[in-house]
Amino acid sequence: MKVCVIGSGYVGLVAGTCFAESGNDVICVDVDHQKIEGLKGGVIPIYEPGLKEMVLRNGEEGRLKFTTDLDAAVKESLVCFIAVGTPPGADGSADLQYVLSVARNIGRAMESFKIIVDKSTVPVGTADKVRAAVKEELDARGVHIEFDVVSNPEFLKEGAAIDDFMKPDRVVIGTDNVRTAEIMKELYSAFMRKSNRMLVMDIRSAEMTKYAANAMLATRITFMNQIANLCERMGADVMAVREGIGSDSRIGYDFLFPGVGYGGSCFPKDVKALVRTADECSYDFVLLKAVEEANERQKRILSDKIERRLGQGGDKPLAGMSIAVWGLSFKPRTDDMREAPSLTIINRLLELGATVQAHDPEALTEAKKHFGDRIGYHMNQYEPLKGANALVIITEWNEYRNPDFDRIKTLLVNPLVFDGRNLYQPGRMREIGYEYHPIGRNGAA
Numbered sequence: 001m002k003v004c005v006i007g008s009g010y011v012g013l014v015a016g017t018c019f020a021e022s023g024n025d026v027i028c029v030d031v032d033h034q035k036i037e038g039l040k041g042g043v044i045p046i047y048e049p050g051l052k053e054m055v056l057r058n059g060e061e062g063r064l065k066f067t068t069d070l071d072a073a074v075k076e077s078l079v080c081f082i083a084v085g086t087p088p089g090a091d092g093s094a095d096l097q098y099v100l101s102v103a104r105n106i107g108r109a110m111e112s113f114k115i116i117v118d119k120s121t122v123p124v125g126t127a128d129k130v131r132a133a134v135k136e137e138l139d140a141r142g143v144h145i146e147f148d149v150v151s152n153p154e155f156l157k158e159g160a161a162i163d164d165f166m167k168p169d170r171v172v173i174g175t176d177n178v179r180t181a182e183i184m185k186e187l188y189s190a191f192m193r194k195s196n197r198m199l200v201m202d203i204r205s206a207e208m209t210k211y212a213a214n215a216m217l218a219t220r221i222t223f224m225n226q227i228a229n230l231c232e233r234m235g236a237d238v239m240a241v242r243e244g245i246g247s248d249s250r251i252g253y254d255f256l257f258p259g260v261g262y263g264g265s266c267f268p269k270d271v272k273a274l275v276r277t278a279d280e281c282s283y284d285f286v287l288l289k290a291v292e293e294a295n296e297r298q299k300r301i302l303s304d305k306i307e308r309r310l311g312q313g314g315d316k317p318l319a320g321m322s323i324a325v326w327g328l329s330f331k332p333r334t335d336d337m338r339e340a341p342s343l344t345i346i347n348r349l350l351e352l353g354a355t356v357q358a359h360d361p362e363a364l365t366e367a368k369k370h371f372g373d374r375i376g377y378h379m380n381q382y383e384p385l386k387g388a389n390a391l392v393i394i395t396e397w398n399e400y401r402n403p404d405f406d407r408i409k410t411l412l413v414n415p416l417v418f419d420g421r422n423l424y425q426p427g428r429m430r431e432i433g434y435e436y437h438p439i440g441r442n443g444a445a
């Protein structure tokens with residue numbers, strides 16, 4: 001099938017590459033010339049495990065092309081995916097300017113029947129706006145060309161994006177046209193190995209499904225963070241509690257790890273957007289408003305603990321202290337730092353007067369865009385520890401799970417670890433002489 005994917009970011013590039021991998025002819029489009037020139041030369045703009053090899057292979061085999069020429073890509077394709085960003089606007093609602101601008105471009109370029117697919121996360125009712133934008137352009141050209149608009153939200157996780165796309169738990173297809181549903185099913189049939197769940201539904205339900213999924217996951221994380229905070233005050237161990245509740249088949253174990261608050265390019269903005277959507281139809285979504293507020297507070301948990309333990313009062317209670325940070329990306333196996341808790345935590349530590357020395361296996365380049373020369377950056381995970389007053393773990397990269405604790409002790413001024421991801425056993429840490437502050441594990445052996 002001939003497919004174009006407009007927007008070659010985390011979602012568009014992965015989707016386009018996976019469609020090419022399953023034998024389709026794919027053109028990935030972006031407005032960012034540098035990104036497209038890089039991709040043509042085999043330079044992958046993001047870190048995503050397995051992506052580079054797949055882009056190169058499909059490029060060499062002629063199934064995957066890159067261009068900034070949207071018109072040509074649309075003309076050649078039957079299915080046009082819109083996978084551009086939908087960042088939060090000033091009031092928290094999803095900013096649709098990029099999606100609608102692409103829709104208008106498609107309307108200006110198309111010369112034959114197209115299936116236009118909203119892959120970006122967009123609020124309920126967006127497909128109608130996309131349809132209207134395309135139609136307006138066709139009318140302005142004085143032509144009548146058939147087209148259909150589909151909602152096909154994406155559920156991939158950064159860090160496991162290829163696997164998620166190639167073996168999805170389900171594919172949601174929102175359409176009211178039987179023929180279009182068949183074409184979409186054909187496109188996705190190659191990926192139905194793990195489950196055969198191709199869920200065809202009406203467009204509005206498909207649009208809502210994506211927000212409901214992210215809001216549910218954000219709520220689950222936040223619930224567990226608050227249980228952890230309570231465990232900490234009550235002398236209970238949240239990891240034991242997780243085992244205890246997860247074994248209930250109605251609850252399950254996934255997504256119950258407490259931490260420093262959710263971040264990333266999706267949960268924060270999608271929760272905000274759903275709250276705004278609810279507000280717009282006069283529904284007060286009190287639960288999600290509380291989730292948002294609790295998550296903001298959770299991002300302050302580590303810096304508050306550090307201030308309480310090391311602070312010396314005054315305006316700059318951490319003046320003269322150096323804090324080593326492990327992990328900057330919002331989660332492991334990605335370089336994405338959008339809304340990463342590390343941004344809040346490090347900014348707060350700097351405000352409190354500390355100097356910060358950081359390591360991350362993949363996100364240093366991204367981090368420099370946020371912090372400039374306000375913090376130190378290290379390629380080696382032990383480097384930031386030299387002369388530091390404490391180690392703070394923000395992201396659970398695998399390389400932090402079994403570090404050389406003897407070496408860490410020789411480098412730190414105090415054997416003091418604040419762990420936002422509960423990577424180590426509290427009892428074992430005490431045995432080897434560390435003062436260890438995990439999340440919600442005061443009662444742990």
Ligand code: NAD
Nearest residue numbers: 007008009010011030031032083084085086098120121154
């Ligand atoms: P991104 O910012 O990584 O990529 C968007 C790309 O679109 C950029 O490369 C940008 O240059 C390009 N672009 C913007 N305007 C354009 C235009 N007019 N024509 C062509 N290209 C244009 O964003 P992303 O993380 O891939 O997210 C895209 C959408 O998918 C968002 O709605 C997001 O909520 C949703 N989503 C993201 C994830 C994720 O994990 N990142 C998962 C599921 C859904």
